[in-house]
Amino acid sequence: MLGLSFARRCFSSLHVKSLLSTANRQSLRKVIQEKAEKKTLYAIDKLSDEIKELNEMKTSAEKALHNMIEEEIASISEKIESIENELIEQIVCEDDSDVNDVIVELSCGIGGQEAMLFTGEMFNVYHSYFCYRNWSFNIIEKQETEIGGIRNATIEVNGPSCYQLLRHEAGIHRVQRVPETESGGRIHTSTITVAVLPIREKELNLTIDKKDLKIETMRSSGAGGQHVNKTESCVRITHIPTGTVVECQEERSQITNRARAMKKLEKILIHKKSRERFQDEESLRKSQILNAARSDKIRTYNFNQDRITDHRINHNMYDVKSFMTSNPDKLHQLLTLLEENYRKNFLRMLVESK
Numbered sequence: 001m002l003g004l005s006f007a008r009r010c011f012s013s014l015h016v017k018s019l020l021s022t023a024n025r026q027s028l029r030k031v032i033q034e035k036a037e038k039k040t041l042y043a044i045d046k047l048s049d050e051i052k053e054l055n056e057m058k059t060s061a062e063k064a065l066h067n068m069i070e071e072e073i074a075s076i077s078e079k080i081e082s083i084e085n086e087l088i089e090q091i092v093c094e095d096d097s098d099v100n101d102v103i104v105e106l107s108c109g110i111g112g113q114e115a116m117l118f119t120g121e122m123f124n125v126y127h128s129y130f131c132y133r134n135w136s137f138n139i140i141e142k143q144e145t146e147i148g149g150i151r152n153a154t155i156e157v158n159g160p161s162c163y164q165l166l167r168h169e170a171g172i173h174r175v176q177r178v179p180e181t182e183s184g185g186r187i188h189t190s191t192i193t194v195a196v197l198p199i200r201e202k203e204l205n206l207t208i209d210k211k212d213l214k215i216e217t218m219r220s221s222g223a224g225g226q227h228v229n230k231t232e233s234c235v236r237i238t239h240i241p242t243g244t245v246v247e248c249q250e251e252r253s254q255i256t257n258r259a260r261a262m263k264k265l266e267k268i269l270i271h272k273k274s275r276e277r278f279q280d281e282e283s284l285r286k287s288q289i290l291n292a293a294r295s296d297k298i299r300t301y302n303f304n305q306d307r308i309t310d311h312r313i314n315h316n317m318y319d320v321k322s323f324m325t326s327n328p329d330k331l332h333q334l335l336t337l338l339e340e341n342y343r344k345n346f347l348r349m350l351v352e353s354k
Contacts, residue, residue: 154271
């Protein structure tokens with residue numbers, strides 16, 4: 001039980017408000033006014049007074065009544081703790097409770113071909129995890145290499161709690177292993193970068209002005225037979241304000257290709273909008289919240305030692321092959337630990353803030 005002083009501090013601290021985006025600060029104020037001040041703090045006050053009265057009663061009561069009084073105090077203390085937990089949940093989750101859509105970006109870092117191969121492997125890890133969680137996902141972009149790896153990929157993910165969990169994958173992932181092409185048996189170190197961008201509901205309702213579009217039709221290129229190559233079924237759409245260009249020629253129908261191209265353009269523009277807003281918010285969070293949890297190197301995959309180390313919580317997992325190829329539950333266990341750690345650090349920061 002954290003106590004009434006903690007509850008008051010959670011809501012009165014200006015520091016809390018500075019950690020949240022402008023939109024969510026307004027939402028937090030609403031929670032404070034409608035729930036906390038009128039209900040939560042009043043309830044804790046009242047229950048705390050009851051405990052105080054019972055303790056005073058205990059000093060003058062007969063010993064036979066002591067057990068009964070202590071049981072009543074314990075029962076009231078549980079009620080206070082329950083209210084406090086509800087309060088904590090409101091504060092900690094206020095900034096992301098409405099986010100069930102995210103964009104996950106994977107990019108190869110240092111290490112050349114080995115980094116590209118590892119990017120491809122992590123893409124498969126996330127693919128398995130999305131299926132494991134029954135989240136829907138759509139691959140917006142995937143740039144594959146001739147050796148079977150991936151230079152970069154962008155995935156849109158939708159599902160309950162997907163941002164709360166996947167945000168802990170953001171950062172630099174380091175792999176240490178002996179590449180198959182290494183004849184000398186030397187261990188190579190490579191990296192990939194993962195970014196996780198929350199999509200707010202208002203961003204999903206993106207409106208594209210027709211006057212901002214340049215739409216072109218042309219003959220499709222590549223295989224597909226005489227019909228595909230002789231009719232102008234390929235559609236190219238340019239979003240003039242951002243210079244974004246999309247092209248679709250998969251279908252024989254120009255109408256179908258146009259609809260697909262528009263859908264792809266919409267997703268790319270949502271992605272760009274999310275990234276711009278996320279960068280603005282993240283610069284503030286990095287300076288004020290959990291710098292350690294946002295350090296560059298968040299996790300190391302050491303194949304030779306068969307160990308995965310998450311540096312933010314100094315936690316080791318073993319059986320790298322299982323983690324990478326067949327057991328999404330391992331990633332879920334790790335993300336759950338990271339979320340618990342995030343909340344503890346957030347609360348500690350609130351308690352220590354002045």
